[in-house]
Amino acid sequence: MQLMVEARNLRKTYKRPDGSSIEAVKGVDLEIRQGEIFSLLGPNGAGKTTTISMISGLVEPTEGDASIGGYSITKEPMAAKRLMGFVPQEIALYPELSARQNLAFFGRMYGLGGKELGRRVDELLEFVDLSDRQNDRIDTFSGGMKRRINLAAGLLNNPPLVYMDEPTVGIDPQNRRRVLDTVKLLRDEHNMTVLYTTHLMEEAQELSDRVGIIDHGEIIAMGTQDELVQQVGEEDRLEITIGAQEIAESHLERMQQETAGVTRILCNPPEQVSDDSSESMPAKLTVFAKRGRTALPQILQDLDSAGVEIQSVAVREPDLEAVFLALTGRALRD
Amino acid sequence: MQKILVFASKELYTAFRDRNLVLLMFATPLVLSTIIGLAFGGIGGNSDSELPEFADIPVAVVNLDVGVDTQEVITLPDQFANLDALPFDPGDLASAFNQAGIGPDQLSQNGTALNFGDQLAAILLSQPVEGSGTTTTEGFDLTELGCSLLDDSENAGPPAVASQGSLDDLLNGTAMDNADQARAAVDNGDFVAAVIIPPGFSKRVIPKFAFDDNLRLRAQSPGDGGTVEVYASNGRPVSARILHSIVSGIVNQFVRAGVALGATLETSANALASGIVEGEIDLGAVDLSALPTGLQNLNAAALEPLGCLITPGANNINVTQQPLAAIQEAPPFSRVIVPAGASQAVFFALFTGVFGIQSIYQERRHWTLQRLIVSPTPRVYILAGKLVGNLVTVFLQIIILLAALTLIASIVIGQPTLIWGANFAAILIVTLALSLCVSGLGVFVVGLAKTPEQVNLFGPMINISLAVLGGAFGFALPDQAARFSLIYWGVDAFMQLANAQTGIAVNLLVLFGQGILLFLVGAWLFKRRLDL
Numbered sequence: 014m015q016l017m018v019e020a021r022n023l024r025k026t027y028k029r030p031d032g033s034s035i036e037a038v039k040g041v042d043l044e045i046r047q048g049e050i051f052s053l054l055g056p057n058g059a060g061k062t063t064t065i066s067m068i069s070g071l072v073e074p075t076e077g078d079a080s081i082g083g084y085s086i087t088k089e090p091m092a093a094k095r096l097m098g099f100v101p102q103e104i105a106l107y108p109e110l111s112a113r114q115n116l117a118f119f120g121r122m123y124g125l126g127g128k129e130l131g132r133r134v135d136e137l138l139e140f141v142d143l144s145d146r147q148n149d150r151i152d153t154f155s156g157g158m159k160r161r162i163n164l165a166a167g168l169l170n171n172p173p174l175v176y177m178d179e180p181t182v183g184i185d186p187q188n189r190r191r192v193l194d195t196v197k198l199l200r201d202e203h204n205m206t207v208l209y210t211t212h213l214m215e216e217a218q219e220l221s222d223r224v225g226i227i228d229h230g231e232i233i234a235m236g237t238q239d240e241l242v243q244q245v246g247e248e249d250r251l252e253i254t255i256g257a258q259e260i261a262e263s264h265l266e267r268m269q270q271e272t273a274g275v276t277r278i279l280c281n282p283p284e285q286v287s288d289d290s291s292e293s294m295p296a297k298l299t300v301f302a303k304r305g306r307t308a309l310p311q312i313l314q315d316l317d318s319a320g321v322e323i324q325s326v327a328v329r330e331p332d333l334e335a336v337f338l339a340l341t342g343r344a345l346r347d
Numbered sequence: 348m349q350k351i352l353v354f355a356s357k358e359l360y361t362a363f364r365d366r367n368l369v370l371l372m373f374a375t376p377l378v379l380s381t382i383i384g385l386a387f388g389g390i391g392g393n394s395d396s397e398l399p400e401f402a403d404i405p406v407a408v409v410n411l412d413v414g415v416d417t418q419e420v421i422t423l424p425d426q427f428a429n430l431d432a433l434p435f436d437p438g439d440l441a442s443a444f445n446q447a448g449i450g451p452d453q454l455s456q457n458g459t460a461l462n463f464g465d466q467l468a469a470i471l472l473s474q475p476v477e478g479s480g481t482t483t484t485e486g487f488d489l490t491e492l493g494c495s496l497l498d499d500s501e502n503a504g505p506p507a508v509a510s511q512g513s514l515d516d517l518l519n520g521t522a523m524d525n526a527d528q529a530r531a532a533v534d535n536g537d538f539v540a541a542v543i544i545p546p547g548f549s550k551r552v553i554p555k556f557a558f559d560d561n562l563r564l565r566a567q568s569p570g571d572g573g574t575v576e577v578y579a580s581n582g583r584p585v586s587a588r589i590l591h592s593i594v595s596g597i598v599n600q601f602v603r604a605g606v607a608l609g610a611t612l613e614t615s616a617n618a619l620a621s622g623i624v625e626g627e628i629d630l631g632a633v634d635l636s637a638l639p640t641g642l643q644n645l646n647a648a649a650l651e652p653l654g655c656l657i658t659p660g661a662n663n664i665n666v667t668q669q670p671l672a673a674i675q676e677a678p679p680f681s682r683v684i685v686p687a688g689a690s691q692a693v694f695f696a697l698f699t700g701v702f703g704i705q706s707i708y709q710e711r712r713h714w715t716l717q718r719l720i721v722s723p724t725p726r727v728y729i730l731a732g733k734l735v736g737n738l739v740t741v742f743l744q745i746i747i748l749l750a751a752l753t754l755i756a757s758i759v760i761g762q763p764t765l766i767w768g769a770n771f772a773a774i775l776i777v778t779l780a781l782s783l784c785v786s787g788l789g790v791f792v793v794g795l796a797k798t799p800e801q802v803n804l805f806g807p808m809i810n811i812s813l814a815v816l817g818g819a820f821g822f823a824l825p826d827q828a829a830r831f832s833l834i835y836w837g838v839d840a841f842m843q844l845a846n847a848q849t850g851i852a853v854n855l856l857v858l859f860g861q862g863i864l865l866f867l868v869g870a871w872l873f874k875r876r877l878d879l
Contacts, residue, residue, distance in 0.1 A: 069721050094723040105714035107357070109364050121353045122722040166718065176721075 017174050017206040018045035022077035023067050037063045039230040040077065045208055045223075047173070050200050052217040053210040054333060055227035056343075061210040062102065062178055064227065068208070069176050070094055081174060095123075098175040100167035102182055104159045108152035112143060112162050115151060116169060123170040137165040141195075157188025164195060174206045175199060181216065196220055214334045226337055233340050242331040245339035248276060249305025250329040251312065253298040256322050257283040260298070268315050274303040275312070279342070295324060299338065350724050354732025355739060362703060362740045372699055372744050373751070376691040381755050383691075383821070384684035403519040404590060407529040407541040408471045410522070412464020412548040463552045463601055464544040467575070470597060471542055472520035518590070530578050540590045543576040552601045554609035556616075564616040566609035579823055587823055588686060588842060599850075680759045681766045681845075684752055688766075689841040690819035692748040693781060693834045696741050697813065700789030701806035703737040707876050708799040730874055734790060734866070741789075742782035749774065749841075768844040777844065777851060780858035781837040787865030788833070794872025833861060 020043040026036050038060045045051040053061045066072040068079045070086045070093065079086045084093035106115045116134045120126075125133060138144040141161035151159060160180065167175055177196065181189045197220065199205040211217050217224050218238060225235040234241055265278050279299040298316075302308040305328050316323060329335065338344055362368060521538070523529045529541035551574075554566045577594050579587030710716035719729050749767055756766045767774050792809060796802045814820055817834025829835040840854035 071717055071721055091723045091725070094721060097721070099718060099721040101714050101717060103714035105718040107361065107715060108713070109361050110357075118353065118357055119718065119722065122350060122719060122724050124723065126349075 015047045016044055017047045018043065018051075018068060018079065018081055018208065020044075020064075020068055020077065020079040023064060023074050023079060024076035025063050025067060025072065026075045037230055038067065038074075041227075041230075041232055043068075043079075043225060043232065043235075045174075045206060047206050048200065048204050049222040050196065050207040050209055050220050052221035052224045053208070053227055054212070054214065054217040054224050054337070055210075056212050059212075059227045060230035061212075061227055063230075065176050065178055065208060065210055069097060069099055095170065096173055098167040098170060098172035100164050100175060100177040100180050102179040104151075104163050106151045106159065106162060106166065109150060111148045111150055112138065112154070113147040115162065116166055119166050120169045125169065133169060133171070137168060140168075141165045157184045157191070160184050160188060160192060164192065168199075171203075172205065174208065177207060177209045179211055180209075181211075181213070193220060214332065214337070218333055224333060226333070226340065228337075228341050234336060238333060241333060241336045245331070245336050246276070247331050248301045248303055248335070249331070250335050250338075251298075251300040251302060251305050251309060252325075252327045252329060253300065253312070253316070254295050254324040254326075255298060255316070256295045256324050258296060258321055259283075260296075260316075260319065260321060264315075264319055265298075268312065272302075272308050272311050272315070274305075274308045275300055276303065277301040279338075301335075301339075350728045351732045351735060354719075354729060355736035358703070358706075358733065358736025359740055359743075362699070362736075368699075368702075372695060373747065376688070376695040376748055377751055377755065380684055380688035380691045380752060381759075383687040384680050384756070384759065387679075387683045387687075404517060404540075405538045406471060406518050406520045406590060407523045407532055407538045408468050408520050408544075409524065409526045409529045409541060410464045410468040410544045411526065411546045412462055412467075412544050413546050414462030414464070415549040415553050462549055464548045467544055467548070467597060467601065468522065471518060471594070472522055473518065517593075526576075533578050539579065540587050541576075541578040542590070542594055543578060545574065545576070548575065552605040554605055556609070556612065564613055564620070566613045577826065579825065588839075591826070592842070592846065592848070595850075596848075681756050681764055684756050685766055685845045686818075686838055686842055687821075688748070688752040689838040690814070690817060690834055692745050692752070693785065693817075693837045694810065694814045694819040695748075696744050696781070696785045697788065697810040697834075698807070699741050699744055700737065700785040700787075701792050701802065701810065702789075703740055704733065704786075704789040704793040704873070705799060705802045705806070707733060707793065707873075708802075711876075726874075730870065734786065734870060734873075737789060738782055738786040741785050742778060745778045745781060746775075749778070766845060767841060768847055770844055770847075770849070773844050773849070773851065774841075776855065777837065777840045777858075780840075780855050780862060781833065783862030783866065784833045784837075784858045785862075787862045787869055790869030790873050791865045792869075794869045794874075794876070833858060 020041055023038055023041040023043070024036070025038040026034050028034050041060075041064050043064075053064060055061050063072065067074045067077075068081070068086065070090050073087065078088075081093040082096045084096070086093045107118070110118065113134060116137060117130060120130045120133060134147075135144070138147050141164060143158060143161055143165075146154070146158065151162065154162070164177075164180060167177070180196075181192050184192070193216065196207055196209065200207055207220075209217075209220060221238065223235065223237055224241060225232050226241070227233070234244060236244070259282060260280060265280060269275050269278050278301070281297045281299070283294060283296040300308070300312060309326070309328065313323065313326070334344065362372075523532070523541075526541070526543045529538070529543060532538050533541045556564050556566055559565050575594060575598055577587070577591045579591065707716065710719075716729070720726065753764070753766055757763045788809070789806075792806050793802050796805060813832045813834055816824055816829055817832030817838065818824065818829060819834050819838075823829060836854045836857045840851045840858075843849070843851050843854070
């Protein structure tokens, strides 16, 4: 399949005010095929936005290059930019202009004009179901409606490639569902390639043909969901919340050795929420097991005999969260 | 190019859709100017009966001019030491002088000293010259010249001049000997201003002559004799500006007269020399016996046309004559609102200039800038669109304010009044120059600042400093300080146009020059703000 995006050794270093430097992205290599939804999954601060900013020409890479449809973003930026649409995390619209005026303005910046521009604006207002509010100012819209116009503004030039940087941040479940359906529609009916960044595993899992997991500025895994799960082994994950208690390391080791199917146990100790309160996050045990549901009764019995108070238990089948946890030792939400 | 215009149009649209901004841009300066106009100018249009501020302006006049001796004016070449090198037979000249009974002693005794400072002082003091007038040989009375300015009688001059009012209505001059005492008297509030004529004033007006290698007489640039100082009172800036305008006009006439005199003498002397050299004039046949009498009569005979030439009121000094008439005829409200309104318009335009450009930070925060950069639009287009948009916004703001002030003045006066004058092309050019300067300053300030907080701090500080320097807060600083402010140059240009003057070339030069420089440097600095 033809490549739409090809990034090689993308690197971005920022200078701090004290003169030292910080490497936000450390040599990312990326290939995105035409017509696929590729998700860049990682926790906040992992380098997703910086990576997408370099690929879209917003930020100049310190090193490396990316090409869009064969055009280098550093050497032929205008040709590359004509092939892409951009849906940023923020509502990148003029609040004092109406929905229609915003779309018309950005459309002109993409070189559209006259009847073509009017027709395209009409189509997009219809597409995001906001034709009836087209002449209202953006600052009178709800968060979800702004998101929809924000999305429409990224599609004005009918681009073969769309960047979406966490487009569901801060919206209600109903509008979130609408955005996710729209993304799938763009791929399925308009044959667009979508580069989607998110820190939400569920979104990446639902949308993506392929996923790149990024942490501390590096892609640590990339592939289809099945490929990624296979990388870490097909293990269930038992998440056991045990309140503000601590378990001896020796007890955990014994439990791992004696319980059939258990390969690994991680223990997150209780965390105090704030300095001045007694409130704390409960401790959590994460048990990786080949057949989690079979091993669960014995694990619970062991903990009970050790006097551990169990607050909740969840059995999770292999997913991207597990992959991330397995690769980094941290949960995506940590 | 189309994208630049699209961006500039968006800037314009958003600026004029912002109610708070519109309030700051238009309502505030209009209200302030109207209040000032009503407080100091009153209501109504009768200029004859109401001249509380602009009649009998007390002025101290200090004339330090030592004059210039005509014998210093011409520099003889070295060839004159060797008489054989002359292009004509010197024996003929000596013979002619001998026949007339004129020896070397008589010639040197009749050196004539010109003192234009005396004449300027006399004009401002509205009195005849006594003692050393334009010549040292005899007293000289300007009233004898038949020029109307200092004589209000109907028969004294052209009727058109007499009906326009004269300087002695406007000024109440007092002669003083000491410049420091005059300045102190202004500081004490005894005078609105002191006009101090420097010792070398005449030297600056009168051109010098020298012979070139071919023994042709050539006029040279006048020497540097210092400039006339108008030391003005902070308390009555409008009166001070009027006086400044009058003095500038008169001095310009002196300079023009000097240039004309130089050209005339140069041409005449060279024609005479050619006649002698080519034998067309026989020196032996020339009767020079009347020369001593002629020299004695030089003051009355030769200086009369010169006196008229440099006297406001003569037909050949339209430039000076018109503003006097315009100032005297304009209704009091109009006279106040022109400087007050112009300075307020420019002052508030300064805020539009800075904060309009500063909106780039808002674009960045809202991510509209990022969306634009990701679009196939070169960054330089975005920069140009922003700058053009701001420039047009400032231009429209000033033009709308000028129009609104005209409307207000017409309502207050009770009849349609073009308070900015009728030279619409010049008004547009001055507004454009001011807009370029104001917008350029905005670009420069935002480009220089590292954060929006710095712009918020330094922008108003710079604007207020310029307003203080430029006299926008109701008091005027000395010209030397005021000239650092673009408000001074803008207001001065508008006042000149309001007074039907056209001498705004320097104002335009300063404003356009400053504007272009600020724009270029500012744009170079501002470009960094587009780096993310």
